[in-house]
Amino acid sequence: MPAAPLTHDAAPSTCCAPLLRPAADPEAARRLARTFKALSDPTRVQLLSIVAAHEDGEACVCDLTEPVGLAQPTVSHHLKILVEAGLLTREQRGRWAYYALVPDALTHVAHALHDATR
């Protein structure tokens, strides 16, 4: 088994138990934490859920302000964070922006979480 970046074989301690397998490397942990940060706000979880509940998994920004009771600039700010995290896509059509779930993005997050702790 290759050496795990996070093991500490070189510094034995009376209390140290062996690692069964390599733990998540710092870069993988950083990427995963960034996605969780995008999901760490109740409004953003609601927005994601509302987009997913729409026909074709797509919703106009004009459909999203009322359900969460926030002004459009605030909603757009939250949606931007979800787009930057790779969880939603954004497409401008005329006056309105339309948001859709990135296929399998949440499945990948769930798998990454399980891989990190399997």
Add this chain to the structure above:
Amino acid sequence: MPAAPLTHDAAPSTCCAPLLRPAADPEAARRLARTFKALSDPTRVQLLSIVAAHEDGEACVCDLTEPVGLAQPTVSHHLKILVEAGLLTREQRGRWAYYALVPDALTHVAHALHDATR
């Protein structure tokens, strides 16, 4: 189908597309976001991963400081957040505290995420 708390049938709009199903209610979104907040820090993702990589899925706090390169009070603070989020258990044995994964806690998070966006 019962009325969804987040639908907005009473306020028709030219742009509104129909919801196929109820979206996540605000309380469920709040609970889920709280768990994601605990996972939104790279150190905490690493700590969870390192605990999971240990034999029996349990690790002494004394095994956790070196891999993440932080002092024990800082590590204990991060571990406390993971315990409060229901992701780890903590057991004091003599001088040291031992942390273990809560069985199925991460599976439940993954399922809740999928339920909110299925």
